[in-house]
Amino acid sequence: MNHETVFAAFRSASGNDAEAAAYAPGRVNLIGEHTDYNDGFVLPAAVDRGVALAARRVAGDTFRLHAVDLGQSCDFARAGLERDPERPWADYFKGVVWALSRRGIDVPTCEACVSGDIPQGAGLSSSAAYEVATTLLLGALGGFELSSLETAKLAREAENGFVGVACGIMDPMASVFGQQGRALWLDCRSLARQTVKLPPGLKIVVVNSGVRHSLASSEYNQRRAECDEGVRTLASSVPEVRALRDVTPEQLEPCSAALGVTVGKRCRHVVSENARVEQTVSAMRSGDVTQLKSLMAESHRSLRDDYEVSCLELDVLVELALALPFCHGARLTGAGFGGSTVNLVEVEAVEAFSRSITDGYSERCHRAAEIHVFEPSAGARVLTDGLPA
Numbered sequence: 001m002n003h004e005t006v007f008a009a010f011r012s013a014s015g016n017d018a019e020a021a022a023y024a025p026g027r028v029n030l031i032g033e034h035t036d037y038n039d040g041f042v043l044p045a046a047v048d049r050g051v052a053l054a055a056r057r058v059a060g061d062t063f064r065l066h067a068v069d070l071g072q073s074c075d076f077a078r079a080g081l082e083r084d085p086e087r088p089w090a091d092y093f094k095g096v097v098w099a100l101s102r103r104g105i106d107v108p109t110c111e112a113c114v115s116g117d118i119p120q121g122a123g124l125s126s127s128a129a130y131e132v133a134t135t136l137l138l139g140a141l142g143g144f145e146l147s148s149l150e151t152a153k154l155a156r157e158a159e160n161g162f163v164g165v166a167c168g169i170m171d172p173m174a175s176v177f178g179q180q181g182r183a184l185w186l187d188c189r190s191l192a193r194q195t196v197k198l199p200p201g202l203k204i205v206v207v208n209s210g211v212r213h214s215l216a217s218s219e220y221n222q223r224r225a226e227c228d229e230g231v232r233t234l235a236s237s238v239p240e241v242r243a244l245r246d247v248t249p250e251q252l253e254p255c256s257a258a259l260g261v262t263v264g265k266r267c268r269h270v271v272s273e274n275a276r277v278e279q280t281v282s283a284m285r286s287g288d289v290t291q292l293k294s295l296m297a298e299s300h301r302s303l304r305d306d307y308e309v310s311c312l313e314l315d316v317l318v319e320l321a322l323a324l325p326f327c328h329g330a331r332l333t334g335a336g337f338g339g340s341t342v343n344l345v346e347v348e349a350v351e352a353f354s355r356s357i358t359d360g361y362s363e364r365c366h367r368a369a370e371i372h373v374f375e376p377s378a379g380a381r382v383l384t385d386g387l388p389a
């Protein structure tokens, strides 16, 4: 996202110059799926696409927000903030105003515009990027600054408490702490993190299946509830278990009868996926691409068979990718139930990869695959370049 673009967009929407602007990237998760809300490990990377906002303060108590890409605007009052099904795109901004106000922070009334270039519906976390960028924007405008960690937590609070989506901490953390050329290893309990270099010569290629299941959010909540049920059952025989993060494969095994088939499978995915994240970090650090490919393939199988969040289209995309010798990893990324796959592809072979996948997918699923090549990128920031003097 180009800085000048968002300032120019603000000028044309409002007729005035902006006083502050901020940008936050989307993310792709390399491995560690459905582990964040189980206090586990994840390995996302911020991507070189994101959401930018620009704003200026206005008098009174009514905010005005312009969605540049949709050509829509809306006004809303500070008091009685509520979601608007007619303009759901404003809910993320309102959610941040709501979360800041709950902390007793004096949020400046403003006119703002928002614009983004993250592919929609592809599971690349445009909502977390939007909330993180809004938090930075309002801080820059109002003269308050939250720490990076508080910014990520506030973005999640806005999403959970106002927008009403029960997501974990991975997405805003990736958006805030992303680093160029690196993935982010994150412990979702302690929030300790490390950056991990991508093996040289590999590109992150995301393939959007174009499929989005309408039950995604209810299925997501159901998986969370099944994990909670698993924790309750496991804690009755291993009292120190507070989350699935605390369970080893050896502890899980003898509890399978008590857990029952479905909850047992959900737990097996989470416990094995946590171990795979740690192994993936080692494989990336030692450049062991064979191991990388098998860990990502195993993650996909586990999401498909044990966690049951894949679908035919994602399975086909992964199968096609794994058959290509220049592809060193493929799996579904994000929540699943449609969305995208993430692939690690040799730089010189990205075109050949795209061609094979597009042709194979159209032949097998009669659908168009949308291909995006990403650079792991730096995290969210206040924009000052291009700010009118």
Ligand code: GLA
Pocket: 032, 033, 034, 035, 036, 037, 167, 168, 169, 170, 171, 334, 335, 336
């Ligand atoms: C969504 C959520 C994340 C995470 C993933 C699954 O993207 O927003 O918090 O739970 O699903 O790994």
